[in-house]
Amino acid sequence: MAAASIAGANRECLRRIQAATALLTDVRPAREALPGMGPHTVLHAGPPIAWARMCGPMRGAIIGACLFEGWAATAEEATALAASGGLQLSPCHHHQAVGPMAGIVSPSMALFVVENREGGTRAHATLNEGLGRVLRMGAYDASVIERLRWLNGSLAPLLAEAVRRAGGVDLKSLVAQALTMGDEVHNRAKAGSALFARTMAPHLAAAGGGELERALEFLAATDHFFLNLSMATCKAALDAAHGIPGATVVTALARNGTDFGIRVSGTGDTWFTAPAPEVKGLYFPGYGPADANPDLGDSAITETAGLGAFALAAAPAIVQFVGGTARLAVETSEEMYEITLGEHETFKIPVLDFRGTPVGIDVRKVVETGITPAIDTGIAHREAGIGQIGAGLSRAPMECFVRALDAFAHGRGVV
């Protein structure tokens, strides 16, 4: 394909990503909200993967989902069910959804429904469970299942009613505000979470009911609550930019804890994969790199949309916990401008004098410069059942981008 038409396709990609809107309109069970969600479908993060190759935390989360759905009474039963092929495993990304870390979605789980009315897409994500022993990090003990029951059975219907009363919530505007308040809306979502809680409080109170106090307590205590909302915001924008012939813009960066996969606008639904990288980070007391699972989760959709580590300059607190300085945060963002095609017209970074975040990762630029996308991420224990043990930074593997460019060069999988 001629360079001029590639440039035109990429421009259209970039335009659609930036023009995307994100209106939270509902909270509904996955079985109602998602296309292709069968009675035993279980969605997971990252590119496609079979049970046999899944990492510990992803298996742990699937066990938890089986217990939550009542498909199994014990972890052993759940393992046997999954190993025997009794579950339809499929990536979230194939069903208009994104999931942080293990990213497990089963039919009864409630999902935020986020509409990009400008681009005609819809994206979904579960309710964030908080930190520590949580399903997305591979934990599945009784406390995890009890919390899932309350989140999906009590909080979700209350939030759904509040969202309807609010007439929808403009998430794009909340992301833009949170960026000016020290969030990069991936590993730090505190401002977004506080703004969302403050926005929802009157509508939650108006909806009322016996769960109001616990709902407000949960929102007050969960600094990552906004993460899943920012992920769905990004997914809705990128899906609108997916499938443009000739476009070399990355529309998904995703990890399943075994493989790292990317999708590119002009190569349709092909995943270009490589082994998931290790995470450089800080560990909770008692844990170290030997305990860490390789990088995991669909949350790198935020980086794909120009947020997360791409907006690190806006969130110096993130680098401080990996021992860096505010300078390193700025340098990381500056480096990402080298592999992106534009500066976001809505998402701006105050310390860069309100420069737009680097957006639109170009596969060609990654390969030419040798600079791979930086990603902010949590760290899960490599064994099932334990949960989060730290947080840090990782890099997408170069191999994915080389393979994608190769496909372009040879016209393979090109839409």
Next chain:
Amino acid sequence: MAALARLVDAQPVLLDCVPAREALGLPERTVLHSGPPLDWERACPPVQTAVLCAIRYEGWAPDEDTAASLVESGAVTLEPCHHSGAAGPMTGIVTASMPVFVVENRPRGNRAFAAINEGLGKVLRFGANDESVVTRLRWLAREAGPLLGAALRAAGGMDLRALMAQALRMGDEMHQRNVAASSLLARALMPHLARTAPDTAAVARLAEFIGGNDQFFLNLAMAAAKASADPCLEVPGSTMVATMARNGTDFGIRVAGLGARWLTARVNTPEGLYFAPYGAADANPDMGDSAIVETVGLGAFAMAASPAVAGFVGAGGLRDAVRITEEMGEIALGEHPHFRIPTLDDRGTPVGIDVRKVVETGITPLINTGIAGRKPGTGQIGAGVVRAPLACFEQALEALAAERART
């Protein structure tokens, strides 16, 4: 340095919200205003308008003319907020039935108070006085104040120093930008409100009011700052500024080594950006007790933490914001151990204004401020920055010298 230690070691905790008559022992027929003491005849139009509106709100007079005659005859007395333990933004009006937040400085036990922020637009603190202003004041006293009080008592107090330190990392300088602090406070308070309120409709009304006001936290930042600064007024020999306040006519400072005495000069008019269709000719000279936040190292002193404010008040971009914080460092005694600026690699904000340094360098404290219309009833017309007048500091230095000569 003893005064600086008192200032930065303060730990303000938000305890309660109760009517001013209980919290301050404020008698009927007294109106508190911002800044140093002020005679009625010298008061600027927004202050006069707000005073008369408060008198009507309290039911001490049925109309403006009767209200004015009560003030002129001395039947209603004017007092500075600062003399009653309170700090009030802009006109700073507080009367007996208005609910005030109670903030205690935990290590020393002293308390400071501030009214509930009314929001933006037509509000008493900017000198607006129509029916919507009075209706809102009545709702604040009847419903919002008691709900907030009950929730705060149930919460067992909220650590404002920790909250302010977080908000500073989230782009607030706690004077012209309080969106992070307001959101964090709202989020933390909501479960307690839901637990203590008699019905969820009342919670919904209050949640909507708080959620719609990005400056909700300003008054709390001011009470926290006053609770932190007040103990410094009892440190003999210290040249550190413990109060900066304006009443729309005069700018006044109080200094640690001079106790309760005010050193005053004519107040300056802010420079800044105006909402359409207003301009500099419509601006009232600077007013409000809110400069107490600059006194404790926030506001313009923390401009580097808040590039958004630098733009909003017309002070330029990030580099200009950093330069302002650095300039304030030249007249400060130290860096705040708790209030830190991420973009300056976690350096503390400049804190503890030294009268000697101000006079020596000629650098006067910069203050971020709202701009009120000078015409009564207009409300806010813009935002900007203003300098404290050098004369206040020169007088203070002379008074300190005289004090030293005497002892």
